[in-house]
Amino acid sequence: MKVQSYKSGKVGHVEIDSTAFGDKVMHRLLKEVVIMYQANQRLGTAKTKTRAEVHGSHAKPWKQKHTGRARAGDKKSPLWRKGGTIFGPVPHSFSFYMPAQARRVALRSALAGKMKENEFVLADLPKLDKPSAKTARKLLVDLGSPRRALFVLGKPDANVWKSLRNFPGVEVRTAEELNALHVLNGGLVVAEKGALDALSARVGKQGEKAAPKKTASKKIAKKSTGGDA
Numbered sequence: 221m222k223v224q225s226y227k228s229g230k231v232g233h234v235e236i237d238s239t240a241f242g243d244k245v246m247h248r249l250l251k252e253v254v255i256m257y258q259a260n261q262r263l264g265t266a267k268t269k270t271r272a273e274v275h276g277s278h279a280k281p282w283k284q285k286h287t288g289r290a291r292a293g294d295k296k297s298p299l300w301r302k303g304g305t306i307f308g309p310v311p312h313s314f315s316f317y318m319p320a321q322a323r324r325v326a327l328r329s330a331l332a333g334k335m336k337e338n339e340f341v342l343a344d345l346p347k348l349d350k351p352s353a354k355t356a357r358k359l360l361v362d363l364g365s366p367r368r369a370l371f372v373l374g375k376p377d378a379n380v381w382k383s384l385r386n387f388p389g390v391e392v393r394t395a396e397e398l399n400a401l402h403v404l405n406g407g408l409v410v411a412e413k414g415a416l417d418a419l420s421a422r423v424g425k426q427g428e429k430a431a432p433k434k435t436a437s438k439k440i441a442k443k444s445t446g447g448d449a
Contacts, residue, residue, distance in 0.1 A: 226343040240424030253326035257401040268308030328423040330403040351382035370406025374414025
């Protein structure tokens with residue numbers, strides 16, 4: 221597959237072997253995985269007070285009968301203003317997890333979609349001795365000043381991260397920690413050669429074990445226990 225490339229300030233195209241990522245985008249699986257990642261990011265701290273927790277007196281506002289009014293227990297009733305809440309939210313975790321293989325397939329599918337839509341750049345990033353926002357700005361301008369960009373590194377590089385972290389819409393990740401949500405939210409994906417190799421080994425089709433072949437079940441002859449009648 222032919223994808224965009226970046227080297228020495230020039231943007232071109234290069235042919236890569238994309239068989240490890242496949243050519244099919246599994247939209248339903250991507251949706252399920254994105255919902256999982258987003259649910260795991262929720263704090264779940266929403267809380268309302270019940271009638272047992274709101275401030276107020278337990279005294280009965282008026283006697284039960286002979287007033288012409290409806291019966292009332294106390295002013296903390298949910299029917300009253302400033303009363304408690306019925307079945308309101310309480311702090312809890314929204315987290316759930318999907319199988320590791322499903323997450324790997326989703327990441328592979330997200331990368332395949334970026335390559336098909338021409339939103340993937342194989343880049344030779346400059347080596348920085350210290351953080352340089354000027355170099356990072358030139359890099360983004362050379363790539364067309366994308367509104368959002370995801371830089372995928374083969375290994376952690378503090379100088380690259382510090383150079384790009386203050387630009388809005390730009391995110392830096394390593395191939396080891398990358399997931400499908402990062403790719404889908406990242407906009408233009410800019411990956412190093414080492415990161416592409418690491419991703420191919422991590423989520424590539426060649427790394428999956430072949431499914432075991434089904435074998436015909438053997439019929440076991442039952443031993444007769446009784447003699448002839």
